[in-house]
């Protein structure tokens with residue numbers, strides 16, 4: 068369950084109980100029904116803001132992080148007031164979730180907390196989250212966390228009623244879309260072009276989150292967390308907002324991680340023969356088939372495989388860009404004789420490769 072800053076610190080000036088009472092009541096009732104809850108809570112920056120003498124709109128990054136550091140503490144204590152069970156603070160970055168070992172460690176910690184009836188409260192670790200490392204928004208963070216714990220449902224609590232067929236701030240006749248069976252470009256178009264909170268309530272990151280979660284087999288709701296009736300309806304099994312239906316054929320864990328968590332660091336252009344073999348035979352990619360290398364990636368980074376400009380697959384590359392620039396068009400075997408070192412035959416092993424054609 069994701070709760071945004073607008074609900075935790077309305078007006079951006081410190082934490083408030085205004086909306087949290089109903090949300091906390093909902094969490095407690097879910098737990099009473101035997102439903103495990105993981106909370107992804109924003110609001111650290113908004114909560115910490117009041118301690119700084121800074122009035123301008125555009126916040127310098129170090130100041131924002133300082134606000135998050137002090138506000139995180141307040142946000143956590145604010146939540147704790149509403150529960151008579153313990154809460155645990157879990158701070159993560161994208162860098163943590165993109166590293167398979169740390170991913171497993173996060174999963175084990177969350178599982179152990181849930182097994183012991185403790186409520187994990189997750190937020191981005193803003194102090195260490197540089198641009199390259201951060202998820203950047205808690206909608207996507209919540210989707211990633213939902214996949215880590217194999218959630219059944221992701222609930223995004225926002226200050227809008229759901230996804231609309233038109234911008235509800237501009238059109239009186241805009242209608243809420245109760246059910247989205249498949250997330251395609253037309254759904255992203257409804258969410259607006261950018262991360263713009265003014266146009267459509269920051270809907271784009273919510274649809275991105277829904278795409279990540281549904282492709283893992285997780286039903287995703289966007290509901291209005293300002294309206295306590297949303298929670299009554301959810302408890303009755305009704306849908307108060309927009310439900311994005313889980314994908315009928317979810318991606319297996321590792322494939323999902325490769326597709327939705329690992330960030331692309333470069334691109335490989337391959338010849339038509341290799342493209343065909345990849346698409347039809349799901350074979351590994353060998354160096355002889357690589358025609359061009361783009362980007363500055365390291366061994367173990369994710370890259371996109373293209374043919375004739377069309378993106379075909381994503382995979383984990385066993386060579387760095389620098390090495391591949393030398394190796395492309397040749398067989399690893401030939402170079403091995405030259406360098407006398409063991410070089411893997413596959414640039415990308417089939418187990419670390421996924422086709423992009425499937426609508427996941």
Ligand code: GLU
Pocket residue numbers: 071072108109110111112113135190191193203204205206
């Ligand atoms: N980590 C940020 C905070 O706690 C929130 C990011 C977001 O709301 O998307 O303020």
